[in-house]
Amino acid sequence: xxxVTQSPTHLIKTRGQQVTLRCxxxxxxxxxxxxxxxxxxxxxxxxxxxxxxxxxxxxxPPRFSGLQFPNYSSELNVNALELDDxxxxxxASSLDLQGDEKLFFGSxxxxxxx
Amino acid sequence: SQQGEEDPxxxxxxxxxxxxxxxxxxxxxxxxxxxxxxxxxxxxxxxLIRSNEREKHSGRLRVTLDTSKKSxxxxxxxxxAADTASYFCATGQGSNYQLIWGAGTKLxxxx
Numbered sequence: 001x002x003x004v005t006q007s008p009t010h011l012i013k014t015r016g017q018q019v020t021l022r023c024x025x026x027x028x029x030x031x032x033x034x035x036x037x038x039x040x041x042x043x044x045x046x047x048x049x050x051x052x053x054x055x056x057x058x059x060x061p062p063r064f065s066g067l068q069f070p071n072y073s074s075e076l077n078v079n080a081l082e083l084d085d086x087x088x089x090x091x092a093s094s095l096d097l098q099g100d101e102k103l104f105f106g107s108x109x110x111x112x113x114x
Numbered sequence: 115s116q117q118g119e120e121d122p123x124x125x126x127x128x129x130x131x132x133x134x135x136x137x138x139x140x141x142x143x144x145x146x147x148x149x150x151x152x153x154x155x156x157x158x159x160x161x162l163i164r165s166n167e168r169e170k171h172s173g174r175l176r177v178t179l180d181t182s183k184k185s186x187x188x189x190x191x192x193x194x195a196a197d198t199a200s201y202f203c204a205t206g207q208g209s210n211y212q213l214i215w216g217a218g219t220k221l222x223x224x225x
Contacts, residue, residue, distance in 0.1 A: 100162060108155055
């Protein structure tokens with residue numbers, strides 16, 4: 001039990017739609033990161049938020065955006081969904097921005113785009 | 115793009131045997147972490163080794179790091195059925211706090 005929860009667990013959308021995925025971090029964790037994991041692959045870093053500000057971003061287009069709130073919750077928004085966006089989306093929280101901190105992951109949201 | 119490459123991609127052994135997985139990476143790192151993932155769900159942190167460390171132990175887990183070869187290995191001793199999962203290495207680099215992940219090793223423990 002990592003103390004990180006994600007909702008929903010599964011989601012089906014059609015191409016062109018928009019989706020919002022939610023994450024509740026461990027209390028006191030100031031950093032949240034979002035990852036995309038395609039089937040049979042490792043996680044790909046989307047972006048990271050620290051104290052409600054975006055702190056870093058991976059190689060994902062601007063239609064992937066996020067928010068982090070003061071109550072340790074966060075959102076991943078994806079606009080204009082494409083078929084290739086079908087994947088497991090994982091959020092992970094950590095205490096701070098130290099590079100040697102372990103991440104606490106949620107169980108993920110499985111997104112299917114038809 | 116992925117920094118790490120795990121080897122082998124898949125490993126099937128008998129319960130009680132030892133399992134060894136390897137991870138190679140391309141650029142200099144601050145630390146390397148190993149995570150486990152059951153059935154394509156959330157990842158669980160196993161162990162972190164810093165770039166100035168060569169070996170680390172945690173219960174039945176032993177991790178080694180060879181920065182000259184840019185490689186790490188994860189050894190699970192006396193494997194159990196519950197160890198069946200995918201194992202990923204992730205590297206942290208420089209001032210960039212992002213982790214870069216390999217594609218994972220799928221471990222199957224046969225009873």
